[in-house]
Amino acid sequence: MFPYPSGRLHMGHVRVYTISDAIGHFQRMRGHEVLNPMGWDAFGLPAENAAIERNLDPEDWTKSNIQSMRGQLDDLGLCFNWDREVTTCLPDYYKWTQYLFIKLFESGLAYQKEAVVNWDPVDQTVLADEQVDESGRSWRSGALVEQKLLTQWFIKTTNYAKPLLDALEELPEWYGVKAMQANWIGECTGCYFDYRLKVNLYFLLCSLLSFFLYFFSCRYSLDDFTRPNVPNFTLFSQFFLLFRPFRRHLADHWLPVDVYIGGKEHAVMHLYYARFLSHFCRDQGLVAHREPFRKLLVQGLIKGQTFKLADGGQYLRKEEIDFTGKEPVALSGGPVEVTWEKMSKSKHNGLDPQEVVQQYGVDTVRLYILYAAPPEQDILWNVKTDALPGVLRWQSRLWQLVTKLRGARELGDVPNPSLLKKKELAEAKKIWENKNYAIQEVTAHFTEDFLFNAAISRLMGLTNTLTSAQVGVLQHSVEFEEALAALVLMTAPMAPHLASELWAGWWLFLDPRKPSKITKVLQQSWPIVDPQYLEVPDFVEVSVLINNKPCGKVAVPLQVSKDVSRVQHLVLESAVGQKHLSERSIKRAILSPRTALINFLVEE
Structure with a gap:
C-alpha cells in the first residue's frame, strides 16, 4: 500500500515496507526481476484541512510532506524502484483516472441519479457506509453524519458481481480474504412481482414476502457504490496498473502482481475495487489478465500501550499517570484503564520510527518487526519483551562467529580437512546437515507462508550450531565456512546492513586461492540445498x-x-x-x- 503524505511515517508503514523489502531482496538473490514500487496516495480532504490549518497551499504542503517521508524511507534503507514513483494528485497520474472514468461512462457503468447519501457537515462531503462508524459519525471528522438527497454519480459494479464472485475460485492463495469478499459480493437472486391493484389507493400494501425480498436484496447484496467524487481507495485500486500507464507489453510482463501486502481492512473495499477495475480493463483490451493479485500477505497492526480514564474514556499521556503503585492511577485522580490499541497521535500511544531507529539501529528494528509475530498477527510494541533482547543477542552472536573464524584462521594456514579428527569430522557433518536444513526451511518461509519469525528462529538455530563448534572445526572445516556464508546470506534480506558488514568480514578469511575481491552481499545468489542432502x-x-x-x-x-x-x-x-x-x-x-x-x- 502507498502511504498518505501526512508528513511523518508511522510504525505501520515501517512494518509493511520492511516485509516487502525483505521479500524483494530475497527474490533478487534468487535471480528474479523485482518491481517494488513506491508512490503517494496524495488526494483527499486531509491535505486540504491540514493546509487550511497552517495557512498553506495544499500543493506545497503535500509536496513538502512527500519530500520529508521519502527521506525517512531512505533512512530505513528500503529498496524501492523510485523510477516508477507516482503521485496521485499530479496530472500525469489522474489523467488516467479520468480516462478510466470516461471508459466506464461509455460502457454504461457510470451514471447519475438522485440518492440519499451520508453527508459529513464538517468536511462537506459524501461518505460511504464503510466510512461511518457504529455511532453514526464520520470516520475522519467525527461529525454526526446526516442523510441528504443529492444527485450522485454511480458506478455499476453489480454488472461484474458474478464474474468477480466466480473468479475467487481461481485465487487459492487469498487466505482468509476469499470468504470475506464472497460474503461482501453475495449472490443477488430473486423474482419480479407485478401486483394488480384491487383498489386505487395512494399507497401499495404489499405482502410480507415482497417486503422481505426488497429488504434482503437491498441490505445483503452488493450495492453499486456512490460518491460525489471517486473515493481514494478506488483511485488507489489503479496503482498496480499505472506505473507506465497502459503500455500493454509492460503490463503483460509484470502483471498480475505476485504478492500484495496490506491490512485485512482492505479486503472488501480496496481489493474489491482493484478486482473490478482489473476485470473492466481486461474487457476493454487494456491488459491481458483479469485478476490483479496472485497472493495476499495480510498483515496485522502495530499496537501501542494505551492509557485512559476508566470513567469517561479520556486518553492520557504517560506523564499524566502515577506508576508508583501496583496499579497506575491518573495524577488528576481516578483509576486508569490500560489497553493495547492501534497507534495514534490522539491516543498518545504512537512511536516516531526515526527515534526508534536512532535508539536501536535500522536492522534491529527490522528484525524485531519480523521476529515479534507472524505477519498476520498484531504486534504489541513493547521493547521489554523477549523479542528485542533476542534479536540484539543474535546480532551480537553473528559478529562473534566472524570474529571466531578470524581467530581460528590466524592459528594456521589454509583449511586442511585431512587434519580433522573423527569427532571433529562428525561435528562438521552435523554442521553440513544443519546448514542444508536451514536453507530448506528459510526458503520455504520466504516463498510459501511468509513466517519470517520462524525463518529467524531457524537461523538462530544454525547460529547455535556454529557457536558450539570446536576450534579445529573452525580452522580446517570447509563445512563451517560454507555454513557461515549461508547464514550471512540468508540474514541479508532481513538485516541488509548487518549482513553487508558480516559478509565483508567473512571474505577476509577465505582461502587465499579464491578471488579476493569483495562483492556486495545482496548481489550474491541465494544459497541452495546440496544435492546429496536431498538424496x-x-x-x-x-x-x-x-x-x-x-x-x-x-x-x-x-x-x-x-x-x-x-x-x-x-x-x-x-x-x-x-x-x-x-x-x-x-x-x-x-x-x-x-x-x-x-x-x-x-x-x-
Missing part, C-alpha cells in the same frame, strides 16, 4: 535403547526401518544386540514413529 539414504542409523537407556546404534535398510519386527531382528543379529540383548528376556520392543529409535523393554 534418500539406503540405510538409516537406528538408536538402540534398553529400558530407556541408550546402548548403541545399528544401520538398517531404509525400506524396513518402519517395520518393528524386521528392525528388532536386525538389532538382535548385530554386534550391539549380541552384546546387550543375547542373554536377556525381552518383554516388548517399541519403534518410534517419528525418529530412528527402538526401545527394548527387558526384565532386569
Whole structure:
C-alpha cells in the first residue's frame, strides 16, 4: 500500500515496507526481476484541512510532506524502484483516472441519479457506509453524519458481481480474504412481482414476502457504490496498473502482481475495487489478465500501550499517570484503564520510527518487526519483551562467529580437512546437515507462508550450531565456512546492513586461492540445498535403547526401518544386540514413529 503524505511515517508503514523489502531482496538473490514500487496516495480532504490549518497551499504542503517521508524511507534503507514513483494528485497520474472514468461512462457503468447519501457537515462531503462508524459519525471528522438527497454519480459494479464472485475460485492463495469478499459480493437472486391493484389507493400494501425480498436484496447484496467524487481507495485500486500507464507489453510482463501486502481492512473495499477495475480493463483490451493479485500477505497492526480514564474514556499521556503503585492511577485522580490499541497521535500511544531507529539501529528494528509475530498477527510494541533482547543477542552472536573464524584462521594456514579428527569430522557433518536444513526451511518461509519469525528462529538455530563448534572445526572445516556464508546470506534480506558488514568480514578469511575481491552481499545468489542432502539414504542409523537407556546404534535398510519386527531382528543379529540383548528376556520392543529409535523393554 502507498502511504498518505501526512508528513511523518508511522510504525505501520515501517512494518509493511520492511516485509516487502525483505521479500524483494530475497527474490533478487534468487535471480528474479523485482518491481517494488513506491508512490503517494496524495488526494483527499486531509491535505486540504491540514493546509487550511497552517495557512498553506495544499500543493506545497503535500509536496513538502512527500519530500520529508521519502527521506525517512531512505533512512530505513528500503529498496524501492523510485523510477516508477507516482503521485496521485499530479496530472500525469489522474489523467488516467479520468480516462478510466470516461471508459466506464461509455460502457454504461457510470451514471447519475438522485440518492440519499451520508453527508459529513464538517468536511462537506459524501461518505460511504464503510466510512461511518457504529455511532453514526464520520470516520475522519467525527461529525454526526446526516442523510441528504443529492444527485450522485454511480458506478455499476453489480454488472461484474458474478464474474468477480466466480473468479475467487481461481485465487487459492487469498487466505482468509476469499470468504470475506464472497460474503461482501453475495449472490443477488430473486423474482419480479407485478401486483394488480384491487383498489386505487395512494399507497401499495404489499405482502410480507415482497417486503422481505426488497429488504434482503437491498441490505445483503452488493450495492453499486456512490460518491460525489471517486473515493481514494478506488483511485488507489489503479496503482498496480499505472506505473507506465497502459503500455500493454509492460503490463503483460509484470502483471498480475505476485504478492500484495496490506491490512485485512482492505479486503472488501480496496481489493474489491482493484478486482473490478482489473476485470473492466481486461474487457476493454487494456491488459491481458483479469485478476490483479496472485497472493495476499495480510498483515496485522502495530499496537501501542494505551492509557485512559476508566470513567469517561479520556486518553492520557504517560506523564499524566502515577506508576508508583501496583496499579497506575491518573495524577488528576481516578483509576486508569490500560489497553493495547492501534497507534495514534490522539491516543498518545504512537512511536516516531526515526527515534526508534536512532535508539536501536535500522536492522534491529527490522528484525524485531519480523521476529515479534507472524505477519498476520498484531504486534504489541513493547521493547521489554523477549523479542528485542533476542534479536540484539543474535546480532551480537553473528559478529562473534566472524570474529571466531578470524581467530581460528590466524592459528594456521589454509583449511586442511585431512587434519580433522573423527569427532571433529562428525561435528562438521552435523554442521553440513544443519546448514542444508536451514536453507530448506528459510526458503520455504520466504516463498510459501511468509513466517519470517520462524525463518529467524531457524537461523538462530544454525547460529547455535556454529557457536558450539570446536576450534579445529573452525580452522580446517570447509563445512563451517560454507555454513557461515549461508547464514550471512540468508540474514541479508532481513538485516541488509548487518549482513553487508558480516559478509565483508567473512571474505577476509577465505582461502587465499579464491578471488579476493569483495562483492556486495545482496548481489550474491541465494544459497541452495546440496544435492546429496536431498538424496534418500539406503540405510538409516537406528538408536538402540534398553529400558530407556541408550546402548548403541545399528544401520538398517531404509525400506524396513518402519517395520518393528524386521528392525528388532536386525538389532538382535548385530554386534550391539549380541552384546546387550543375547542373554536377556525381552518383554516388548517399541519403534518410534517419528525418529530412528527402538526401545527394548527387558526384565532386569
